[in-house]
Amino acid sequence: MRVRAGIARRGENSAALADFGKVIELDGERLQRIHDRDTIRHEINELSGQVRDLRQANKDAKQLQAKSRQLGHEENLHGERVGILDEEIRTLLLAIPNIPAEGCPDGKNEEDNTVLTEQEGRAKSHTDSAQHTDSASHSAVATKPIPHWEFAVEMGILDLERAAKISGAMFAMFRGDGAALARALLTYGLDRNSDLYEEILPPTLVRRDTMVRTGHLPKFIDDAYEIARDDLWPIPTGEVPLTSLGEDEILDESQLPMRFMAATPCYRREAGSAGRDTRGLLRVHEFQKVEILAYATEDQAHLLHQELLDRAVGAVSDLGLTYRIVDICTGDLGASAARTFDVEVYAPGADRWLECSSVSWFSDYQARRANIRYRPQGERGSRFVHTLNGSAVAVPRLWAAIVETYHLPNGEIAVPEVLKPYLGGRDRLTANPQNQ
């Protein structure tokens, strides 16, 4: 079957395949039970009508009542079994991943991902022009790049030590010009998408059910923070509230595509990656991000996916950063996604590629869980929408790439041209005098 083959393409997923067979089996019994249950219900309804008539005629209905009561017990047996089956199926289904899109390259793991584009940043010329008062030979490139966790901390615009004091390891604190840069990035991310995307400022603590519906629970329960007392969950990404916006709604086809964006904090325990990439801003528990997201019809989905990717890429490209686009293979694909392109920026100091956006098309996988539908024009009934999303701007990693890329020999940091309006027209970030 198509679904089976699709799941198989993800590779080491024999468990999911077995589950899938189980689901089909359970569902067979479920349907039989539902049929039996409904038949009995029908009889009960008939009997009830007869009882009503008898009683209104002041006649005795004891026999019918007894019979109906008996049927009620039978109905319950079926009903309870259906409930159990529903629960089992649901549990299994939650663990079954989405079917990869046709174009998605086959592969086992991240090593099989395909780099589609690799684009050298324009940062060099930017820094050259930005430092025209300095000696021309002092280009950023001529200097040996330094990791941000060294010089940015020294400048006092990144304070990891005190962040750790306040909140523990893998938390960051931006200060002075560092904080201003972070804030500039958020506004930049929102402004450049405000032409088509509605800005949302959503709640960032959500119900357990909301997390389940977007596929973040139970699978990633170890990666999520939990406020046990109120059973609220800090969102790991703006995708959660944005995807849930349309929950249980039936949209009109003419409304599609719908586009949303939100700048939100994101909270991640990063339990699965403890000890990895812990330096500086490479991986932090709390960060800011501008998320862009769309609901679309199946036909629109492809174009929207490209649009989201273009926008994610445009943001880093216009910042003058070196970036590449990676086509995620079936073996490395997130469970909910049908197709994903990662955008990675190069951080010359850390000398590594940092994932700063995952632009994914979820087909109707998320919408089925969240129950987001639309009414197709000239057609009866409803269909599930397709959801797509990606980060427009992920603050810490872009922040890191920017400061490392634009680090000037004199110790200052040049401001990328597109960010100048967001930093009061300034073209330099300087050390924080209050934290030296």
Place this chain on the structure above:
RNA sequence: GGAGAGGUGGCCGAGUCCGGUUGAAGGCGCUCCCCUGCUAAGGGAGUAAGGGUGUAAAAAGCUCUUCGUGGGUUCAAAUCCCACCCUCUCCGCCA
């Protein structure tokens, strides 16, 4: 946190005390038809979603469920009981 009121179809709004052709009156909106130089007005019909069955696939038909959610009582629940969620009003508290 304390006290009270309430959640009914795309929307408004009856019904809930006293359970029974009420999937739900009436109105608005919408769709189609008729009438009408145009428009306005008028007349008629239709107008929830989901599941099961049915079909090559649809559709019709049959059937089940849904009156905030989940349970309970009953032959039978929008109507009675319990828990929870949400909204509103007043008081307190904090911004």
